[in-house]
Amino acid sequence: MKLMLHVAPGIVRRPIVSSVILETKALINIERAKVDAVSGEIVVDVEPERCSEVKAAFEARGVRVVLLENPIVKDDEECIHCGACISICPTGTFHFKGSEVVADAGKCVQCGTCVTACPQRALRLILK
Amino acid sequence: MSEINERIRDGSVRVVTAEEMPDLVDELGTDGAVREVDVVTTGTFGAMCSSGLFLNTGHSDPPIKISRAWLNNVEAYGGVAAVDLFLGATQPSEDRGDEYGGAHVMEDLVSGREVELRAQGAVTDCYPRSDLETTLRLGDFNQAIMVNPRNSYQRYAAATNSTDRTLHTYMGTLLPRYGNISYSGAGSLSPIPNDPDFEYIGVGTRIFLCGGQGHIIGSGTQHLPQSGFATLMVKGDLKEMSAEFLRAATFQDYGPSLYVGLGVPIPILNERIAKNSAVRDREIITEIVDYGVPRRDRPTVRRVNYEQLYSGSVEIEGSEVRTSALSSRHVARKVASALGASIRRGEFFLSAPVEPLIATGRNNPMKQTKEFLLVRDVMSPEVATAREEISIQEAAAMIVGGPFDHLPVVSEEGRLIGMVTAWDVSKAVASGKTSHISEMMTRKVFIASPDEPMELAARKLHHHKISALPVVDKDHRVVGMVTSDHLSRLYGRRGSL
Numbered sequence: 001m002k003l004m005l006h007v008a009p010g011i012v013r014r015p016i017v018s019s020v021i022l023e024t025k026a027l028i029n030i031e032r033a034k035v036d037a038v039s040g041e042i043v044v045d046v047e048p049e050r051c052s053e054v055k056a057a058f059e060a061r062g063v064r065v066v067l068l069e070n071p072i073v074k075d076d077e078e079c080i081h082c083g084a085c086i087s088i089c090p091t092g093t094f095h096f097k098g099s100e101v102v103a104d105a106g107k108c109v110q111c112g113t114c115v116t117a118c119p120q121r122a123l124r125l126i127l128k
Numbered sequence: 129m130s131e132i133n134e135r136i137r138d139g140s141v142r143v144v145t146a147e148e149m150p151d152l153v154d155e156l157g158t159d160g161a162v163r164e165v166d167v168v169t170t171g172t173f174g175a176m177c178s179s180g181l182f183l184n185t186g187h188s189d190p191p192i193k194i195s196r197a198w199l200n201n202v203e204a205y206g207g208v209a210a211v212d213l214f215l216g217a218t219q220p221s222e223d224r225g226d227e228y229g230g231a232h233v234m235e236d237l238v239s240g241r242e243v244e245l246r247a248q249g250a251v252t253d254c255y256p257r258s259d260l261e262t263t264l265r266l267g268d269f270n271q272a273i274m275v276n277p278r279n280s281y282q283r284y285a286a287a288t289n290s291t292d293r294t295l296h297t298y299m300g301t302l303l304p305r306y307g308n309i310s311y312s313g314a315g316s317l318s319p320i321p322n323d324p325d326f327e328y329i330g331v332g333t334r335i336f337l338c339g340g341q342g343h344i345i346g347s348g349t350q351h352l353p354q355s356g357f358a359t360l361m362v363k364g365d366l367k368e369m370s371a372e373f374l375r376a377a378t379f380q381d382y383g384p385s386l387y388v389g390l391g392v393p394i395p396i397l398n399e400r401i402a403k404n405s406a407v408r409d410r411e412i413i414t415e416i417v418d419y420g421v422p423r424r425d426r427p428t429v430r431r432v433n434y435e436q437l438y439s440g441s442v443e444i445e446g447s448e449v450r451t452s453a454l455s456s457r458h459v460a461r462k463v464a465s466a467l468g469a470s471i472r473r474g475e476f477f478l479s480a481p482v483e484p485l486i487a488t489g490r491n492n493p494m495k496q497t498k499e500f501l502l503v504r505d506v507m508s509p510e511v512a513t514a515r516e517e518i519s520i521q522e523a524a525a526m527i528v529g530g531p532f533d534h535l536p537v538v539s540e541e542g543r544l545i546g547m548v549t550a551w552d553v554s555k556a557v558a559s560g561k562t563s564h565i566s567e568m569m570t571r572k573v574f575i576a577s578p579d580e581p582m583e584l585a586a587r588k589l590h591h592h593k594i595s596a597l598p599v600v601d602k603d604h605r606v607v608g609m610v611t612s613d614h615l616s617r618l619y620g621r622r623g624s625l
Contacts, residue, residue, distance in 0.1 A: 080173070080375060080387065080456040080458070080459055081456050081457075081458035081459065082452075082453050082454055082455060082456040083452040083453045083456075084300050084301070084310070084452055084453070084454055085452070086440075086450065086452040087303075087308035087309065087310065087450035087451055087452035088300075088301045088303055088307075088308055088452070096440075099457050099458040099461060100458055113301065116296075116301065116380040117300055117301040117380065119175065119300070119377035119378060119379055119385070119387075119454065120375065120377055121227075121378060
């Protein structure tokens with residue numbers, strides 16, 4: 001399952017991810033990270049059965065954690081099922097089912113590449 | 129043909145789609161297919177930038193001779209008589225930029241929404257009015273006639289990108305280092321591949337156009353059937369069209385375009401037509417070209433057929449590269465089946481063409497009469513290069529002794545591997561830490577090629593905020609250098625590039 005970590009300015013320089021890994025010994029995959037001088041936004045993938053434990057460990061360190069249940073929304077009125085979103089997605093969120101494009105939202109890491117690649121502007125990130 | 133129209137009238141017509149035809153011909157043979165099938169329906173739904181709309185607004189009181197006009201702030205051409213306008217699909221709006229354009233005005237009109245017309249007039253004795261504003265719906269126009277100069281390409285080159293930067297093109301987002309392949313076209317469903325000899329497709333052929341009935345009015349611009357790139361010029365009434373088959377789009381950092389749904393019914397009059405209409409995706413070949421080369425003649429990476437493109441991945445240089453389409457196969461199938469349904473309902477009759485499309489077209493490069501500078505015309509051809517083993521002192525001496533602040537670093541074979549600037553040297557001396565240039569050189573160097581237009585090199589300098597580009601040949605050997613000094617000299621001498 002994917003967690004969005006919002007790391008606040010006061011704690012962004014601390015080795016938070018590694019300390020959570022050492023404490024929980026959970027396998028954590030960093031899918032996307034944007035960290036600058038003042039804050040950070042990190043998407044991690046965690047095994048489903050360890051998810052609440054890992055979430056609590058991050059929260060204990062002052063990180064705001066959002067479970068990415070439905071990170072991307074496709075407007076089916078606008079979608080023409082061209083498939084422009086398929087080949088540009090780094091995590092393989094979209095695929096053809098018959099001749100229609102369907103999304104497996106659980107794979108999305110909210111990188112946003114598809115939002116601008118969609119000629120019909122049918123995709124939207126749900127930011128939390 | 130009149131027999132087929134008779135069967136459309138009495139409801140006994142036998143229609144299949146172009147996707148069903150190959151198996152039918154395999155099973156029945158071409159002679160059997162001629163006996164069993166009357167019409168094969170084709171369809172395509174893709175971005176067709178070369179599309180537009182003639183609008184007649186009716187005369188105002190007092191009357192105006194419109195010279196310039198805007199619909200929802202998208203400029204339409206007003207230089208046709210007094211109240212005829214031509215709205216191009218790719219014209220961006222003046223207030224919303226690329227996110228709204230001519231294509232979006234068309235979709236708004238088809239969807240029943242109001243549009244704001246603003247116009248300026250040339251004042252004459254017969255047209256005294258100088259400006260005008262009004263709100264109109266599709267029904268308020270006398271005529272709204274779509275006339276598309278180039279639609280329904282026979283096939284289209286697929287696109288990929290060899291550079292290390294993401295490109296935003298009219299072929300969509302192209303990821304760096306052959307990260308994906310983007311293609312367009314409906315393959316074996318597409319109209320022209322089903323009648324490549326124009327036995328039925330010609331001037332006056334009645335077609336399905338965006339949900340209504342339209343006509344082919346001739347071959348399209350850039351029509352080049354001798355190379356497999358035939359195109360159609362088509363016309364239809366916007367008032368009959370539906371938003372299911374006419375959709376506005378925006379390509380990121382390119383602009384607006386229009387998705388057009390177009391289908392041609394092909395009567396199976398003889399075995400030759402039956403054979404041609406049994407074409408399969410794997411028999412339609414196109415090229416994958418590298419959009420990383422920003423020139424008219426982009427290099428071909430490989431040849432590919434539509435079956436391979438549809439499969440989801442294609443091999444380039446030993447790796448599987450994911451493919452995806454910009455055109456919609458889903459809606460193309462809907463076009464072919466909607467056309468079939470209207471034929472079966474007795475609402476769509478076939479029309480014999482007045483004459484076939486021309487068999488030999490023309491798509492020559494532009495004749496450019498103004499001087500066109502290439503990097504090779506401007507660059508300094510003599511450039512000192514260094515090996516990475518040299519010391520900072522040696523590098524400093526080379527920079528001081530040469531005309532540039534930049535020192536390209538090359539491998540034993542003479543290939544460019546890095547760059548050192550006077551600033552890098554100063555920084556290294558100030559820190560006192562590094563001793564060899566291999567520790568401080570920039571390894572990711574932006575480059576230019578000798579055949580690249582100078583304008584593009586200038587754009588790279590600006591885009592990456594750098595002041596020099598080493599010029600390298602095919603083998604990555606340094607053959608020159610262009611710097612911002614060259615640009616200022618050029619500009620100073622000529623006034624413009």
